[in-house]
Amino acid sequence: xxxxxxxxxNVTAVLPDSLLEHATITIERGxxxxxxxxxxxxPDSINGSGSICIPGVxxxxxxxxxxxLNPRPNATLPSGFALRSFESRVRAAGITTMFHGIGxxxxxxxxxxxxxxxxxxxxxxxxxxxxxxxxDHRILYRLDARDSHGYVALIARLNQNENEMxxxxxxxxxxDHTPGQGQYTDRTVMERYxxxxxxxxIEEARRIVDQTIAERNALIGNRDKALPWLTENAxxxxxNLMAHDPATSDDVKEAVTWSASIxxxxxxxxxxxxxxxxxxxxxxxxxNVLRGKSHSGNVSAQELISLGLCDxxxxxxxxxxxxxxxxxxxxxxxxxxxxxxxxxxxxxxxxVGLTDRGEIAIGxxxxxxxxxxxxxLPTVFGVLTANSQHAERVSLVGASA
Numbered sequence: 001x002x003x004x005x006x007x008x009x010n011v012t013a014v015l016p017d018s019l020l021e022h023a024t025i026t027i028e029r030g031x032x033x034x035x036x037x038x039x040x041x042x043p044d045s046i047n048g049s050g051s052i053c054i055p056g057v058x059x060x061x062x063x064x065x066x067x068x069l070n071p072r073p074n075a076t077l078p079s080g081f082a083l084r085s086f087e088s089r090v091r092a093a094g095i096t097t098m099f100h101g102i103g104x105x106x107x108x109x110x111x112x113x114x115x116x117x118x119x120x121x122x123x124x125x126x127x128x129x130x131x132x133x134x135x136d137h138r139i140l141y142r143l144d145a146r147d148s149h150g151y152v153a154l155i156a157r158l159n160q161n162e163n164e165m166x167x168x169x170x171x172x173x174x175x176d177h178t179p180g181q182g183q184y185t186d187r188t189v190m191e192r193y194x195x196x197x198x199x200x201x202i203e204e205a206r207r208i209v210d211q212t213i214a215e216r217n218a219l220i221g222n223r224d225k226a227l228p229w230l231t232e233n234a235x236x237x238x239x240n241l242m243a244h245d246p247a248t249s250d251d252v253k254e255a256v257t258w259s260a261s262i263x264x265x266x267x268x269x270x271x272x273x274x275x276x277x278x279x280x281x282x283x284x285x286x287x288n289v290l291r292g293k294s295h296s297g298n299v300s301a302q303e304l305i306s307l308g309l310c311d312x313x314x315x316x317x318x319x320x321x322x323x324x325x326x327x328x329x330x331x332x333x334x335x336x337x338x339x340x341x342x343x344x345x346x347x348x349x350x351x352v353g354l355t356d357r358g359e360i361a362i363g364x365x366x367x368x369x370x371x372x373x374x375x376x377l378p379t380v381f382g383v384l385t386a387n388s389q390h391a392e393r394v395s396l397v398g399a400s401a
Contacts, residue, residue: 011048030386056096056367094369105144114153151226182245267298289325312347
């Protein structure tokens with residue numbers, strides 16, 4: 001916009017604990033400076049046409065960028081194009097802060113290598129530094145606990161790229177997907193997945209899982225090699241450490257010894273309850289809420305929310321599921337709209353230490369989205385981010401349609 005001060009008028013603003021109808025939100029230099037019912041508007045203003053104005057959605061874990069690279073088998077897109085393509089879908093889901101999950105491991109089954117991980121991280125950093133990004137792109141470093149190359153490559157990257165460390169406290173998820181624990185405590189879930197995905201018999205899938213367990217058990221020593229560095233840096237506050245898929249009390253107790261601050265995707269009530277009691281923030285999967293159940297047969301995220309054991313939701317693999325879960329929770333009368341919105345805005349923002357966003361409040365970043373809800377179906381009309389002022393008029397054009 002030509003002027004650094006402007007207003008969004010005629011919206012229902014979702015405040016932290018309430019709704020403010022007929023609200024005017026005034027923004028200056030990317031920061032909210034006034035919120036008022038029937039309030040005065042700056043000369044430069046946008047009519048929200050009765051839509052709902054929410055804080056921009058914060059997503060602490062998305063694997064979508066990796067998926068965007070390969071829309072079909074053997075059809076790999078350039079990483080820079082894939083990132084911008086994915087960004088367009090992310091903005092259409094109301095997301096203004098995105099942590100892209102990048103897997104640091106060499107795993108042929110998932111097509112991941114440490115070289116490709118570094119390339120994808122470079123692509124994200126370059127796009128951010130170009131000052132042309134339309135959302136706040138960040139990195140979630142996903143470290144396979146048993147990969148012999150992953151932790152070496154991750155430590156080398158963070159030691160060699162001081163700007164990455166200075167720009168944000170690195171968010172690291174320490175993950176072990178060995179069948180028989182965590183997400184796949186019930187190994188038959190992975191067997192059925194392999195049988196369906198690879199079109200093999202259940203007997204062949206069982207053999208593949210046996211082989212996977214044997215291979216990963218042989219690499220268990222790598223887990224202990226990575227933990228000293230992770231623990232030392234988590235204790236000092238140099239990194240934010242996530243414990244991924246904790247399933248038991250012992251899993252949570254071990255994570256506490258690492259100084260992990262986040263329990264990501266707890267798979268049981270037992271693990272989620274102890275995580276909260278131990279002072280860890282808890283993250284659940286939005287697709288789990290939307291579908292009403294876990295695709296892996298684990299605890300329902302909606303149940304954890306009902307019990308007060310979920311601090312925020314992450315999209316995991318489907319960006320649109322975040323607002324979809326908001327609509328579902330409201331329609332099912334599990335949450336009020338402000339409560340549901342907190343699960344995708346201020347909740348995850350607090351979890352990852354971004355205290356400047358996630359609320360419509362004076363002094364907060366003007367990361368906003370204009371939406372409507374029709375039952376359990378959300379529609380995003382426009383988004384605005386504090387650092388994308390050149391795109392504001394284009395971003396919000398749909399809101400007044």
